[in-house]
Amino acid sequence: xxxxxxxxxxxxxxxxxxxxxxxxxxxxxxxxxxxxxxxxxxxxxxxxxxxxxxxxxxxxxxxxxxxxxxxxxxxxxxxxxxxxxxxxxxxxxxxxxxxxxxxxxxxxxxxxxxxxxxxxxxxxxxxxxxxxxxxxxxxxxxxxxxxxxxxxxxxxxxxxxxxxxxxxxxxxxxxxxxxxxxxxxxxxxxxxxxxxxxxxxxxxxxxxxxxxxxxxxxxxxxxxxxxxxxxxxxxxxxxxxxxxxxxxxxxxxxxxxxxxxxxxxxxxxxxxxxxxxxxxxxxxxxxxxxxxxxxxxxxxxxxxxxxxxxxxxxxxxxxxxxxxxxxxxxxxxxxxxxxxxxxxxxxxxxxxxxxxxxxxxxxxxxxxxxxxxxxxxxxxxxxxxxxxxxxxxxxxxxxxxxxxxxxxxxxxxxxxxxxxxxxxxxxxxxxxxxxxxxxxxxxxxxxxxxxxxxxxxxxxxxxxxxxxxxxxxxxxxxxxxxxxxxxxxxxxxxxxxxxxxxxxxxxxxxxxxxxxxxxxxxxxxxxxxxxxxxxxxxxxxxxxxxxxxxxxxxxxxxxxxxxxxxxxxxxxxxxxxxxxxxxxxxxxxxxxxxxxxxxxxxxxxxxxxxxxxxxxxxxxxxxxxxxxxxxxxxxxxxxxxxxxxxxxxxxxxxxxxxxxxxxxxx
Numbered sequence: 001x002x003x004x005x006x007x008x009x010x011x012x013x014x015x016x017x018x019x020x021x022x023x024x025x026x027x028x029x030x031x032x033x034x035x036x037x038x039x040x041x042x043x044x045x046x047x048x049x050x051x052x053x054x055x056x057x058x059x060x061x062x063x064x065x066x067x068x069x070x071x072x073x074x075x076x077x078x079x080x081x082x083x084x085x086x087x088x089x090x091x092x093x094x095x096x097x098x099x100x101x102x103x104x105x106x107x108x109x110x111x112x113x114x115x116x117x118x119x120x121x122x123x124x125x126x127x128x129x130x131x132x133x134x135x136x137x138x139x140x141x142x143x144x145x146x147x148x149x150x151x152x153x154x155x156x157x158x159x160x161x162x163x164x165x166x167x168x169x170x171x172x173x174x175x176x177x178x179x180x181x182x183x184x185x186x187x188x189x190x191x192x193x194x195x196x197x198x199x200x201x202x203x204x205x206x207x208x209x210x211x212x213x214x215x216x217x218x219x220x221x222x223x224x225x226x227x228x229x230x231x232x233x234x235x236x237x238x239x240x241x242x243x244x245x246x247x248x249x250x251x252x253x254x255x256x257x258x259x260x261x262x263x264x265x266x267x268x269x270x271x272x273x274x275x276x277x278x279x280x281x282x283x284x285x286x287x288x289x290x291x292x293x294x295x296x297x298x299x300x301x302x303x304x305x306x307x308x309x310x311x312x313x314x315x316x317x318x319x320x321x322x323x324x325x326x327x328x329x330x331x332x333x334x335x336x337x338x339x340x341x342x343x344x345x346x347x348x349x350x351x352x353x354x355x356x357x358x359x360x361x362x363x364x365x366x367x368x369x370x371x372x373x374x375x376x377x378x379x380x381x382x383x384x385x386x387x388x389x390x391x392x393x394x395x396x397x398x399x400x401x402x403x404x405x406x407x408x409x410x411x412x413x414x415x416x417x418x419x420x421x422x423x424x425x426x427x428x429x430x431x432x433x434x435x436x437x438x439x440x441x442x443x444x445x446x447x448x449x450x451x452x453x454x455x456x457x458x459x460x461x462x463x464x465x466x467x468x469x470x471x472x473x474x475x476x477x478x479x480x481x482x483x484x485x486x487x488x489x490x491x492x493x494x495x496x497x498x499x500x501x502x503x504x505x506x507x508x509x510x511x512x513x514x515x516x517x518x519x520x521x522x523x524x525x526x527x528x529x530x531x532x533x534x535x536x537x538x539x540x541x542x543x544x545x546x547x548x549x550x551x552x553x554x555x556x557x558x559x560x561x562x563x564x565x566x567x568x569x570x571x572x573x574x575x576x577x578x579x580x581x582x583x584x585x586x587x588x589x590x591x592x593x594x595x596x597x598x599x600x601x602x603x604x605x606x607x608x609x610x611x612x613x614x615x616x617x618x619x620x621x622x623x624x625x626x627x628x629x630x631x632x633x634x635x636x637x638x639x640x641x642x643x644x645x646x647x648x649x650x651x652x653x654x655x656x657x658x659x660x661x662x663x664x665x666x
Contacts, residue, residue, distance in 0.1 A: 018270055019186055022086065023195055025262040026179040027202035029093055032259040033172050034206030035213075036100055036252040040065070040165065042214035042354045045340050046245040050106075050113060050222065051158040052575060052583035055340075059564030061162050062336055066556030068099075068169025073549045076173045085178040090263030095171030097256035100249045102164030106157040107246035112223045115240040116576055116583070118447045118459050119233050119475070119493075132439035132464050132481065164249075171256070176548060181541035184532060186270040190377060192532075197373020197525050204366040211358030213251060218243035219351035231472050233447075233493055236349040239586045240446065240575070243350065307539050311546060315618060316534040319611045320527075321550045326608035328555035330601035333563040340567070341597050344588045345409055346506040347498040360510040361517045368521025376525055383533045384619045386526035391612050393523040397516045398605055405598055407509040409502040411590045412495050414448065414456045415463075417572050418589075421482055423455055435464045435482035444576040446586040450496035451483035458573075463491050530615075566596045 041062065048058045076088070183195050221229050222242040234241050311317055342353035375381065381389065411418040416431040431443045441461035449460050457463035464481030476492055483489040535543040568585065570592040575583030 018267060019183075021262070022182065022266055022270075023198065025086075025259070025266065026089070026175070026183070027199050028259045028262070029089060029175050029179070030199055030202035031206035031209070032093060032252075032256045033096060033175055034203045035210040035255060036096060036168060036249075037065070037172075038207035038210030039214050039248045039252055040103075040168075041336050042211055042218070042339055042357075043243075043245040043248065044336060045343070045350050046218060046222075046243050047158070047161060048584045049240065049242045050245065052577055053158060054582075055337075055564035055567045055585065056561055057158075057564070059336070059560030059562075061158065061165060062560045063557040064162050064165045065169040065172075066552040068166035068171075069173050070169075070549060070552045070557070072170060072173045073177070073545050073552065076177065076545065084268045085174075085182050086263040086266035086268070088174045089178055090260040092171045092174040093256050093260030093263070096168050097171075097253045097260070099164045099166070099168030099171055100253035100256060102167060103161050104246040104249035104253070105164070106160045107222070109160075110157050112226060113242050115234060115242075116445050116447070117233060117240075118442065118445055118461060131468060131477070132436060132441065132461050132466055177541055177544040180528075180532070180544055184537075184540055190380065193376035193381075193525055193529055194373045196528055197369050197376075200369045200373075200524065200528075201366050204362050204369060208358050208362040208366075210248075210252075211354050211362065213248045215351045215355035215358065217245060217248045218354060219349070220244040220247070222246075233473055233475065235473060235494060236351050237347070238448075238494060239343075239584075241350070304542075307542050308546075310539060311535060311543055314535060316615060316622060317531070317543065319615045319618070320531055320534065321547055322611045323608050323615070324547060324551050325554045326604050326611075328551045329559045330604040330608075332555055332559040334597070334601050336560050337563065337567060337597060341593065342506070344593055345590050346502055346509075347409070347412065347495070348506070356506075356510055360514045364514045364518035365521040368518045369524060372522045372525035375522075376529060381526065381529075383530055386529045387616055387619055390523035390526040390530065391609075391616060393519055394612075395609060397519040397523075398602075398609075400512065400516050400519070401602065401605075403512055404509060405594075407505045407512070408594060409498055409505055409590060412456060412498065412587065413454070414458065414495070414587065415482065416458060417587065419455070421455075422484075423453075431458065431462065433482060436462050439464060446573060446575055448493075448495050449477060449491040450494055451480060451485075451491045452489070453483050453485045454496055455483070456495045457482065457491065460491060465491060563596075563600070566600070567593065570596065 044058050044062055047053075047061065048055060179199065180196060183199070184192055187195050219236050220243055221227070221232065222244050224244060236243070338357055339350055339353040342348050342356065343350060348356070375389075376386065413419045413423065415421045415423075416429050416433070418429070420426055420429060421433040421435060432441075439461050441459060443458075443462075445459060447459040448456050449463055449465070450456050451463060460468070460477045460480075463477065463483060465477035465483075466479040466481070468475055468477045470476050473493060476490055478488055478490045480489045480491050483491060531544070531547060532540060567588070570589045571585035572587050572589050573585070575586050577583050
């Protein structure tokens with residue numbers, strides 16, 4: 001008797017330690033994959049400027065991750081449960097590392113970054129070619145060699161970033177569905193929400209580290225070490241600045257490879273948590289062996305289509321996918337373009353914007369995930385209660401979201417673009433004015449200066465400046481005919497600051513964002529439980545994979561593309577390449593940008609609450625396959641009519657499963 005008890009304790013300790021080891025490993029994998037993802041999202045603006053491409057193309061590059069994920073998600077989710085899940089996750093982490101390395105390659109294959117400027121970076125600054133030269137000949141030319149123009153326009157180095165992102169998406173495929181299904185299969189049902197909460201916390205720690213890394217890299221010049229940064233005429237707040245985006249991808253590659261190592265030492269199967277005696281252990285092992293033998297006889301694909309039919313005929317599950325697609329469309333857009341929004345709306349640098357997002361948004365989300373998991377465990381929340389918690393918390397956060405429409409800043413005052421040379425608002429603006437008509441200035445090159453009258457100008461020449469002192473970023477322009485002040489009419493490089501009032505609006509926006517993030521994150525774990533418990537245990541892996549597949553096809557891939565195209569439509573001035581072709585956008589209409597950035601997600605999220613309330617209604621009388629008597633949920637029969645008759649056989653199986661089978665079923 002004592003020997004039997006000792007063996008039971010040994011089994012329990014081994015199961016517990018291996019499950020916890022997997023929990024630590026999968027949490028690290030989540031940190032690594034979300035570190036890479038958040039870094040990529042934060043570097044979109046830098047990539048846009050480095051390759052001089054429009055925002056819509058940058059959105060396509062960002063969505064390419066979902067394309068890579070999409071290629072394998074269904075098959076990995078289904079076949080993954082029949083193969084060695086930990087090893088598949090480890091291989092996925094290594095592939096993600098390869099993708100991150102490919103994304104950094106263009107920096108080592110391209111020439112040094114050259115930003116458009118009327119002021120030469122390395123030439124003779126005393127020649128004053130960039131100043132107002134009245135009655136002189138035009139000295140600005142787009143390019144000397146037509147072949148140089150062709151070479152620049154047809155440069156496709158951004159394809160490396162695209163392909164690397166696709167490979168990163170392929171590598172990420174097995175991590176989520178196989179990781180969550182592994183935990184669900186071998187953890188107690190009451191412990192599962194807490195474990196998933198810890199894993200999702202890792203998915204928040206990763207972005208926090210990624211955003212801090214991105215903030216650091218965005219503040220370092222892209223070619224630092226190979227150019228003299230003292231000669232630069234731009235700062236990190238300038239829309240032409242490109243940070244060292246490539247450096248962070250190298251770090252992400254190393255982290256992903258390191259996190260893959262533990263998975264190669266974990267077993268294919270674990271014993272279910274909470275088995276009380278040795279007889280139950282032996283019984284569980286026999287059932288597992290019988291299932292493995294049956295799977296080998298039946299083949300891997302025999303039950304694929306029945307599982308798919310069962311999922312497609314599950315109304316709760318399908319409505320949950322619809323909700324996720326609509327919400328995903330909203331949040332993918334907001335997350336991807338939030339750094340750009342803070343730059344354009346509040347005049348922050350990319351580095352500051354990324355840092356503020358990490359500090360204000362991620363800690364509340366992390367706390368919300370943990371609190372949500374603890375609430376589910378402590379109060380033994382049923383699936384129906386979890387659905388109500390998720391829906392109502394999400395709705396409360398949505399109503400708070402509308403306060404962000406009040407936290408606005410006006411457009412930067414740029415003469416000839418957003419205001420007249422007299423500082424007056426009108427319908428049409430002209431880049432040239434009487435004060436610079438005879439200066440022979442280029443009208444497309446973006447090299448802004450800030451006058452001491454608080455008005456910005458596209459270049460020192462268009463400000464009518466006749467002389468300059470100093471070099472590099474400390475250059476000061478004087479005797480500017482377009483700057484009508486009582487002083488000496490001087491200007492300095494860069495756009496004028498938006499002022500203290502705009503900084504206060506930014507603080508209000510960030511505080512509201514932090515509160516909203518916490519409230520919404522409270523609904524995340526209950527939402528996961530509704531997804532996992534709305535499907536039968538043997539369908540969980542495929543169900544999670546199909547859910548991820550749907551959100552990627554209908555949200556992750558198209559959302560950044562169409563949203564990027566809408567953002568491009570608000571551009572007021574495009575950058576100019578050497579050959580005269582359009583480059584990246586330099587300044588946006590902040591009012592229209594705000595309406596798109598805040599308004600479109602608001603509309604998408606509003607439509608998602610229609611199926612959400614329908615789910616709450618159906619749960620009042622619908623029996624979920626993942627529910628059992630121990631959950632405390634009162635289950636009632638539903639009448640099956642019309643098309644539901646086709647699904648009757650698939651849902652009836654759930655009623656035939658007893659508690660023991662539900663606990664051990666894969």
